[in-house]
Amino acid sequence: MTIFITGTNSGIGKALAEAYLEKGATVYGLGRKRKAAIDHRLFHYLSLDLEATETVASGLELFLGEIGEIDIVVFNAGVLGEIREMQNTPLYEIESVMRINVWANKVILDTLIRMGIPVKQIVGISSGAAVNASKGWGSYSLSKSALNILLKLYSREMEATHFTALAPGVIDTPMVRHITDEVDAVRYPSAQRLKNGPIIHPREAAQRLIEAFEKVKQYESGSFLDVRTME
16 A cells, blocks of 8 residues: 655654554655654655745655555645734735645645556545634635635546545644644634644544545545544
8 A cells, every 4th residue: 555645744644654654554755844753664755845836746756756556645734824813814824824735735636647646545634624714713724625625626637536625623733732822712712612622642533534534435526524523
């Protein structure tokens, strides 16, 4: 089995990569840091800044040049952006979040198509923020909503590949810790809801997600699903 995951330096991406490696899969991972966070003979790592979208295609062509079919691509890399009111959010901040959370994934998809690499399944790690529109989450909500539609659009073109935008629940990642520890919960009530709700460890989340990746195939390609509500 061959897996391709973006954002493997920490959080969900790192936990997913480690879980698949334990199952004997070959994992190709992307991350912004120069050095890989995982040392394993079946783990292949490329340091790549996804915000610099103009460099993504050329980097991937070298990285994936010898790869055959990919079983699962997981678009996990993402940034939160500043939690603040939309009226106080400058356009350049939104554009920065969109480049990483949305447009880099389009470049990756187009590169895979151009290279003729078959992909059985693509999962984009989405969020309830894509539909909740909670106060303060403007850049992130916009990006995850756009990601959902991006994957649905590609599902209409890549009919041999199953696409899903999947909300993984609340996981103990640097992004979530920033919200629970540093965001004003009075000004932004969604932060308090995160604090009060269940927050699961990345390793547990990875196992749940791997199981969910199989279950989502029962749903229409291009669907937006939430692991917390899937049967």
